[in-house]
Amino acid sequence: MQLTINIRKKLEESANGYFEKAKKARKKIEGARIVIKKFNGQLEELERKQQIEEEKITERKEKTPLEWYEKFRWFITSEGFLCIGGRDSTTNEVIVKKHADPTDVIFHTEMPGSPFFVIKTNGKTPNETSLQEAADATTLFSRAWKLGLGTAEVYCVKPEQVSKKAPSGEYLTKGAFMISGKRTYFTGTVNAAVGKLDNGKIMCGPQNAIKTNCKEFSLIAEGKDKPSDCAKKIAKHLKADVDDVLRVLPAGTCKII
Template sequence: IYSNYLDLERVMNCVRNTVKSLGWNKVFTCGDVVDVNAHEGAYSVRLGDHVIRLNVRLTLKDYVIRLQKKLSDLKRRLEGAKEHKEELVRRLKELKSKRIELLETIPALVVKREWYHKYHWLISSDGFLVIGGRNAEQNESLIRKYLGDNDVFVHADIQGGSVVIVRTEGKEPTERTIYEASVLAACHSKAWKAGLGAIDVFWVWGKQVSKKAPSGEYLPKGSFMIYGRKNYIRNVPLRLAIGVEVKDSSIYVIQGPEDLVSERCDVYVVIMPGELRKVNVVKEIRNHFIKYDHRLSVISEEDISRVVPGSSRILKRYP
């Protein structure tokens, strides 16, 4: 408008006078007028590559005043936006500073070690200690050192697997505890390497288990004899949850059924037999933990490797 002020003023004066004397039909004689709307008192004028919509009731001075007001409003809004941006930047710096201060006050986490951590282990939903052998030597040790007559002996119904013991300490073991122990036994058996989806697991009382071979026979290391009736838990799924339990500043890498692990852990995964190599599964699980809380970087790959049965597929990552 400013660069074409005189030309535009001439056209506008022409349109105004023509409408008064000759009517809207003659407006196009004013030049550069490309459209009219007599009902609204409006018309359009071409200025170079632009078309401007005007009203016959307004002068060019009226439009200039309007434009100046809009420009003033826009400048004021831009200044307000600039101040708002500066305030946001200032607040962001404050938040970053407070975050650093907060992180400095958060205690470092330490991986806790207990005597039974050298075995497969879990604390059942009802508070029973459940431990399982990692190899034939540990199976042998568990039976000889820790299996009492009233403890529960659990094993997958397949040759080769972890001997799992529920330490009752004189209390009556619950069905839920025995089931949780059966998941440990199922997942840490050869059924995992075989890629099975589920397997039967049996349990007996400790007094039904013997390391004495029948007359004339020999029991290899880690083997045992079962006397009396076996109690079966059918089709135990090979699904193992692995999570991080935090107690004060101590952390534990725990394993078990998802129901158990999800109650105690804010971060966990669920795995099943699969094609991904164990070493890669371990890395993915550790990365998931650290992504959730950087302090969990104190957990080593070895800590996680101890609970992963073998090649796996990660079914679920939480959260």
């Protein structure tokens, strides 16, 4: 390192000048170190946040395998009973014919275009709360939603009362059944929520059942928003996959309340 000395100045004066310059340079270096340290800290924080987001995305992509009942409408009552319902005439037929056991309870509305819902009792007796929730779900996923109705008349029967035997000269279309014997009636209400179970599955059903089974949920109602738009908002709130939410929403427009 070479230093230029002004011969017109005293040696001491020149030395002091270089000393002051050295002090200023040292301060600049220290300042630069502080800035670099701060920048590195911010960079580490950004990398940490990015890693967290990537882990969340990975977690969402690692979906749990679909259960057999997820091809249908389904929810779990606040009492813990699994309820399954038809999405169309084909699944209505499948549910009643293949998945309604003798001790189960079958629900249907009086209006056309209604799903059949079945409470899977496993030999136990559901209480009034579960029965009402099943009636509400039958209403929720019926045409009552699209028509903007608040209630619908729903009845329940035993599986033995449901058959494909049409009266002489008549024909039962796919998904339609003859009901015989006494019916128990309920006033089904259109109230709905979408929630996330502890196992990560997304469930849609009556609000009481969703609130009981899910820590995180969104209340929904018939509205003017596209199902896809609602699904995106709900998925963001529940940290869930949009397709999983969209699959469980009632058919028709909706809104978050």
